[in-house]
Amino acid sequence: MRNKISTLIVAMAIFGLTADLPVFAQEFFKGKTLKIIVGFAAGGGFDTYSRTLARHLGRHIPGNPTIVVENMTGAGGLISANYVYKIAKPDGLTLGNLQVGPLIVAQILKRSGVEYDARRFEYVGVVVKDNPVCAFTRRSGITSMEKWIASKTPVKIGGIAPGSVVYDHIRILQTALGLPIQLVSGYKGTAEIRLAAEGGEVAGGCWTWESIKATWRRAIESGDAVVVLQLLPKPLRDLPGIPLAIDFAKTDEARQLIQSGIHDISNMIFAYGFPPGTPKELVQVLRRSFSDTMHDRDFLADAKKSNLNIDPMTGEELEKTAAGFFQLNPSLVAKLREVLGAQ
Incomplete structure (x- = not known):
C-alpha cells in the first residue's frame, strides 16, 4: 500500500x-x-x-x-x-x-x-x-457546590484512567480547590460512568458538557442529574447560574493549575x-x-x-x-x- x-x-x-x-x-x-x-x-x-x-x-x-x-x-x-x-x-x-x-x-x-x-x-x-463540567445524580444529594463543599464524606466521582481528562481534571480540582473527593477510576468510558451513577456506585463525574447533554439528556432534562460546576474560563450560555471552578480557587497556584491543567488543554x-x-x-x-x-x-x-x-x-x-x-x-x-x- x-x-x-x-x-x-x-x-x-x-x-x-x-x-x-x-x-x-x-x-x-x-x-x-x-x-x-x-x-x-x-x-x-x-x-x-x-x-x-x-x-x-x-x-x-x-x-x-x-x-x-x-x-x-x-x-x-x-x-x-x-x-x-x-x-x-x-x-x-x-x-x-x-x-x-x-x-x-x-x-x-x-x-x-x-x-x-x-x-x-x-x-x-x-x-x-471541550467544555468540561461536573454533573451528579439527584439521589447522590450533591445538587450544588454548597452541598459538595459541605459534604462530610468524600463524594465518589467516576474516572477513567490517568492521562484521561475524566481523571486528571478531577485530581486537579481535588488539589486546587480542596474538595472532598473519592476518585473511583477504571471505567472504560463516560457511558460506563453514567451507568454507574444511575446505579448508585458513584455520584457522577466530570467531563464535557457536549457529551453529557447528548448522552445523559433525559436525566438532565428531568432533573435526575444536575450540573453543579463548570470547569471553564467563562460560563456557557445554556448553563446560566452554574459557578466556575476557577472562582473557588484561593491562591495563584490553584488558579494556575486550573488554567494550565484544564482550561488550556480543552481546545485539543x-x-x-x-x-x-x-x-x-x-x-x-x-x-x-x-x-x-x-x-x-x-x-x-x-x-x-x-x-x-x-x-x-x-x-x-x-x-x-x-x-x-x-x-x-x-x-x-x-x-x-x-x-x-x-x-
Whole structure:
C-alpha cells in the first residue's frame, strides 16, 4: 500500500498534478475503507461524535470511501494513541480520535506507557472545543457546590484512567480547590460512568458538557442529574447560574493549575489525526474534507438532532496549538507532575 501511495505521489510530481489533489485522491480513496479509531467505549461522547462524523465525512473525500468506527478501549485513550502512532499503517486509511491535550500532558510528565511523540501526529482537525463540567445524580444529594463543599464524606466521582481528562481534571480540582473527593477510576468510558451513577456506585463525574447533554439528556432534562460546576474560563450560555471552578480557587497556584491543567488543554480534546509518516498530500486532502464536513448542512443537522455542539478547529491550528504546549514553564510541569503523578 505504501509503495502504491509513493508511486502515485511521484507521478503527480512528474506530470505537474500537485495542484489537483482531488484527482489523485479520487483514484486513491475510491472503493477504500477509512477507519476511525476511538479510544473509549461505545455510547460515550468520543464514540458519539466519531460515529456522527463517520456518517458524513466520506461524502467530502474524493472517491467517497466508506468510513467505519472501531473502539479500542483502555488506559484512558493511551492504548489507541499508541496504536495509531506505532502500529497503524501511515497510508491515509487510519484516523485516530485523539485526546491531544491529555496525550501531551502524559508525554511531558513522562508517564509510563507513552509510546508516541504528540508533535509527530498528522493532525486533521477538532470537531468541538471541550467544555468540561461536573454533573451528579439527584439521589447522590450533591445538587450544588454548597452541598459538595459541605459534604462530610468524600463524594465518589467516576474516572477513567490517568492521562484521561475524566481523571486528571478531577485530581486537579481535588488539589486546587480542596474538595472532598473519592476518585473511583477504571471505567472504560463516560457511558460506563453514567451507568454507574444511575446505579448508585458513584455520584457522577466530570467531563464535557457536549457529551453529557447528548448522552445523559433525559436525566438532565428531568432533573435526575444536575450540573453543579463548570470547569471553564467563562460560563456557557445554556448553563446560566452554574459557578466556575476557577472562582473557588484561593491562591495563584490553584488558579494556575486550573488554567494550565484544564482550561488550556480543552481546545485539543475531540481531535483527529493520522499516524506519523502519512503522506502530506493525503493529510492535506483530509484536512480540506474535514473542514468541508464541519460546514455541511446535513452533518450539522445530524449533530443537532443528537444534541452535539460543533465548534471546530482546523488541522493547521491544532498543529500549532499542540506544539506551543510543549513550551510550558518547568516549574508548572513539576507541579502538574506532583498533582497528577507520572503513573
